Amino acid sequence: MSSETLLRFFLAIGIIVLGAAVYWFFNQHLLVRAKNNVFTLFKTLPNKPVIVYFTTPDCVPCKTIQRPALDKIKTLLGEKLQVIEIDASERPDLAQRWGVMSVPTTFLLDANGEARYVNNGVARVEKLMEQVQTL
Amino acid sequence: MTSQSLQKVDHSALKTNQLIIISLNILAFILNLPILAAFVALMMGIGSALKIPGFGFVYKNLLKPRGWMKPDVLDDNPEPHRFAQFLGFIFMTAGSLSLFLGATILGWGLVWLVVALAALNAFGGFCVGCAVYYWLGRFHLSGFTKQPPAGTFPGMKPKVGVRA
Numbered sequence: 210m211s212s213e214t215l216l217r218f219f220l221a222i223g224i225i226v227l228g229a230a231v232y233w234f235f236n237q238h239l240l241v242r243a244k245n246n247v248f249t250l251f252k253t254l255p256n257k258p259v260i261v262y263f264t265t266p267d268c269v270p271c272k273t274i275q276r277p278a279l280d281k282i283k284t285l286l287g288e289k290l291q292v293i294e295i296d297a298s299e300r301p302d303l304a305q306r307w308g309v310m311s312v313p314t315t316f317l318l319d320a321n322g323e324a325r326y327v328n329n330g331v332a333r334v335e336k337l338m339e340q341v342q343t344l
Numbered sequence: 345m346t347s348q349s350l351q352k353v354d355h356s357a358l359k360t361n362q363l364i365i366i367s368l369n370i371l372a373f374i375l376n377l378p379i380l381a382a383f384v385a386l387m388m389g390i391g392s393a394l395k396i397p398g399f400g401f402v403y404k405n406l407l408k409p410r411g412w413m414k415p416d417v418l419d420d421n422p423e424p425h426r427f428a429q430f431l432g433f434i435f436m437t438a439g440s441l442s443l444f445l446g447a448t449i450l451g452w453g454l455v456w457l458v459v460a461l462a463a464l465n466a467f468g469g470f471c472v473g474c475a476v477y478y479w480l481g482r483f484h485l486s487g488f489t490k491q492p493p494a495g496t497f498p499g500m501k502p503k504v505g506v507r508a
Binding site: 213 | 370373374375376414415416417418419456460463467468469470500501
C-alpha cells in the first residue's frame with residue numbers, strides 16, 4: 210500500500226469520524242428533547258427503567274425484528290422494566306415532541322426518567338439488554 | 345397535503361443502493377480511482393433511465409432471496425426517490441468529469457457530497473433529493489406533482505400508517 214493510499218485511507222476515516230460525530234451530537238439533541246418531554250408520558254417518575262418505543266402499524270421491521278426483541282427483553286426482565294409503545298401515526302404530536310423522524314425508534318430512560326439512549330432504527334435484543342444493564 | 349395514490353416502495357432496495365454507492369465512492373477515494381466514481385455515476389444514470397435503484401439488482405438478486413436483507417415496503421411516492429438518484433447522478437457525473445479534468449478537490453468534494461447525502465438517507469432516513477423534489481412541487485413545476493405522504497415531513501422516510 211503506497212503512502213498516498215494510506216494518507217487517503219486516514220483522510221477517509223477522518224471524514225467518516227466527523228460524520229459520526231455530527232450524528233452523535235444529533236442523538237444527544239434527541240436525548241435532551243426526550244428529557245424535556247418525559248412528563249408528556251408520565252405524571253410521576255416510573256422508578257424503574259423504561260423503553261419508549263415509537264412504531265406504526267405498517268412498519269415491517271417493527272413487526273419482524275423490533276417487536277420480538279422487545280417481547281424477549283420483557284420476558285427476561287419482567288417487572289424490572291416498563292415498555293411504553295407509541296403509535297406515531299396516532300400520536301404524531303408525541304413523535305414530533307420527542308424528535309422521532311423514523312420508526313422504529315427506541316428511547317431508554319433510567320429510573321429517574323432521564324433519557325440515556327436513543328436507537329434510530331432497529332435495535333436488536335443484545336443491544337437493548339446491554340443498554341438496559343447500564344441504566 | 346391532498347389525497348393522492350401512493351405506491352408500495354421497498355426502502356430496503358433503496359438502502360442497499362445507498363450503501364453500495366457509499367462504499368464504492370469511499371473505495372474510489374482511498375484508491376484514487378476516478379474510474380470507479382465514474383462507474384457509480386454510470387450505474388446511477390442507468391438506474392435513473394430505467395426508473396430503478398442503480399444497484400437495486402444486488403438487493404433483488406442476492407440480498408433479498410438469501411434473507412440477508414428483509415423487505416421494508418412502505419406506502420410512498422417512488423418519483424422523489426428517482427429524482428434523488430438523478431440528482432446524485434448529476435453530482436457524480438460532475439465529480440467524475442472534474443477528476444478526469446484534473447480538478448481533484450472539486451471532484452472528490454462532489455463525490456463526498458454524494459456519500460454524505462446517501463449516508464443521511466441510509467442512516468438518518470432523510471432523503472435530501474426527495475425534499476428538493478417536494479420543494480420544487482410547491483412551485484407547480486411540471487413533473488413535480490407528488491406531495492409527501494400524509495403526516496410525513498418532506499424528504500423523511502414515511503412513518504407509515506400512511507393512507508393514500
